[in-house]
Amino acid sequence: MNEATLAPQRVGVNWRRFTGLTLTYLAVAGIVLFILVPVYFLFILAFMSRAEVYSWPMPLFPQQFTLDNFHFFLTINPKIIPSIWRSIEVAVTTIVIALSIGGLAGYSFARFRFRGKNALKLSVLFVRMYPGVAVAIPMAVLFMRLGLYDTPFPIALALNYGVGNIGLTIWITASIFLGINEELEEQAMVLGLSRMGAFFRITLPLAAPGLAAAAIYTFIGAWNEVVIATLMTQFNPTLAAVTYHTVAAAAGALHLQSAGGAFMAFPALIFTFIIKRYIIQMWGGVRI
Amino acid sequence: MAQVRLEKVSKRFGKRVWAVREFDLRVADREFLVLLGPSGCGKTTTLRMIAGLEQPTAGLIYIGERLVNLVPPRDRDISMVFQSYAVWPHMKVYDNIAFGLRYGRRKKGFSKADVDRVVHEVARLVRIEELLDRYPTQLSGGQRQRVALARALAVKPQVFLYDEPLSNLDAKLRIQMRTELKYIHEQAGATSIYVTHDQAEAMSMADRIMVMRQGQGAQLGSPNEIYFRPANQFVAGFIGTPPMNMLEVEVEEDGGGLMLVSPHFRIPLEGETAAAVKGRGVRQAVLGVRPEDVAVSLEGGDFPARVFVVEPQGPQQILSFKLDEALILKSLASADLPVSPGQQVWLSFHRDRLHLFDRDSGVRIN
């Protein structure tokens, strides 16, 4: 509309453009509401007093905020508090595995041309698409034999998450390294550094934000994952596994379900907000 | 001090692709040598092998008297200016320039004050002193180019390598930088090897030009030699705009003298050219005539032709003549000549500047 008001001669209202814009914004508004309303209810239910949660119809805007539901959720099962720490352990171990092993391969994919590269790339994709249960069940059996199943430090779970995340990390880091002109490295090599020196002085600092984003993305994935976690743990579950059992068994206990769901959601949402630019890039570089 | 020598250097990519093949080159100390050729001719690969960024598949590379095949780039005592400038975006201009003095082999013997002195010295030389505190993202393309240059100068190398350093600049800046680069080369007193596909750049800067084609040297010579005595049809066609006219001719004897004969014209051959042709017993050849050596006249000449298209170029105009369906001859004529399409004019070739090439091998005959 700005253009129309700025134009020296007004030709008339451009109805087509007007309808187009209106439709666009209506669609945006509709989809934003569709996405946000459920999230809104998850959080307000989690923070509402129990009386409000179970009033009928429940208020759209809670009168008082309370942490009672979270307290209830965190104390209902003695496994929950230790499982939070364990979830962090799993996620961090997964990050270390994925970034070190996947980062190396990603660098190789980005910088070198070698035989079998295409096949390797596709196999990475293939592994990623392989259903989690189909690997997790036999893996659990293997780890039982090795005595690594359901250990207090959830190494089995981290190793399993490593499989999918190495593949993802290879793709992400390869694109990060590709985005850093090779000549920057070569210039450093000409001026006095070894290849490794050039990597650490030039490439790594330039790649750091992207690598951090990849790490956070891995963290979110490991923190969220529930199917394999329920398969590969019993007495030493992650937060996702124990919350899953709590929430699934609590049909009708809205305050407990929403508290558990909201508690799980915080880290994912906060981290996503931090790296949103990168996630959008990973999803195909949308720029509206 | 530092001549650069390549002996039978080859580079193969993968199993079959030969980027460079048995390439010999000798660059004299303090020479400005340009590697010129179309894209894919192996010139950049050659430069990268001299830098040590690529390993030759076979052959020897010397810098000075030292065999450097196994020497990593950092120990070759070279500098390189890349096409992308490769100015590190996470370092200030100052740190970019100081880099080579701080790390690796050269850091020995450079105190902080030394580094500072050198950085300012080279920054002054390329006129970016006031930019030292900036980050590269705040600079224009031309300024980044100067940073790359300063960085290369700072380490005072024996050999400068340039990989199409001006190709990302706009036309005006490119011509300005050409002059500055040449001046800097003279100041630095080092050997320079410069890769480009731009013949104007090569002609204006080089002491000698090595024209490359399909991984091999096509001709090595001074700019004038390359232009006025191209060694073969490839070089003749590659250098010069508009490109040299190539005409298939028969050689006929005509009462003791020699005539070049085509369906459109007959011209007598004289002097040493005739002697060379006679000596070899050539019957068929390709005649090369540069457009500026095709004189256009309204009164008379070697043969008549009709103007096909007129392209004004300011002081000059390019005239095209369609001799037959497959043959268009171009002439660079003065803009004062009043011609229009369809008009009949007379053409004559500058006799001292005829180039004759073997029809099969393309090698120069005269």
Next chain:
Amino acid sequence: MPEKLGGWKTRLASYYPYYLIVPAVLYYIAFWAIPAASGVALAFQGPQGFTLRYFNYVIRDPYFYQALVYTFTFLVISVTVEFILALAVALLINTNFKGASLFLFVALIPMVLPEISYGAIWATGYAQHGWVNSLLVHLGLMDPRTPMSWLAYGKIARWMTLLIVAEAWRGLPSVMIILLAGLQGISKEYGEAARIFGATGFQTLRKVTLPLLKPSIQTALILRAIGAVQIFVIVTVIFGHRNLPVLVEEAVYYFRELHQKQLGAAYALIIMGIVVTLSVLYLWLFGSFKGEEGRGE
């Protein structure tokens, strides 16, 4: 002799790219290929050697039949619905509008939310006195005296609808983002050229935009299909265990609750077979992109 120069050192350097990949390959062998192979062994190995009896058992299990039917019904309907809606929205907003980056973050939320939070949202929503009914009452669309009992037992069609709505909430944004990315990769000039030559908006869409968008459409469809086959957590959180059986749920159930690891493995193999079929389809469709790698130099 110059041939030999460089010798072992150069050759070693030429293996550089492989060193960097070796850890990843070894990792895959140890923690993917070996478990995957042993899973196959587990499913086919009876007390007396090779057997098909676990598969036989699975196939005769009435739950398997139900799980298969439900999973596939869900797959077909939900992918179709999501795709059509997402395409419509993507086309509508494939223009500049203010607040686009914030909109993208909003669209990311359902994708990155943990599955449990996702389950909790809809479990609390579909409860008889949950937030969906409350919202409908507040909007005046529902009589507070007769709230809808969404989860009434055994109403499979209604459950399926609920599941599809919930899954659309989670999946639609991701489909939309893939399609949007694709749309933005299409030069506006193609559409403009079509309009100059007289095409209507709809003709432009059908003859120009959609064919050019095909790669993105394929990606979106197949990624969603692979996800849909593996639906599990949301179903159990909303409807409870085995009330609406789906394939992954059965695999987990046999393995974890009944400690019948062979049956679990057999289920896993069946699911894998379906996903691999879809994946191969995916790779096959994208075979046309392989040519890109050869470019450069």
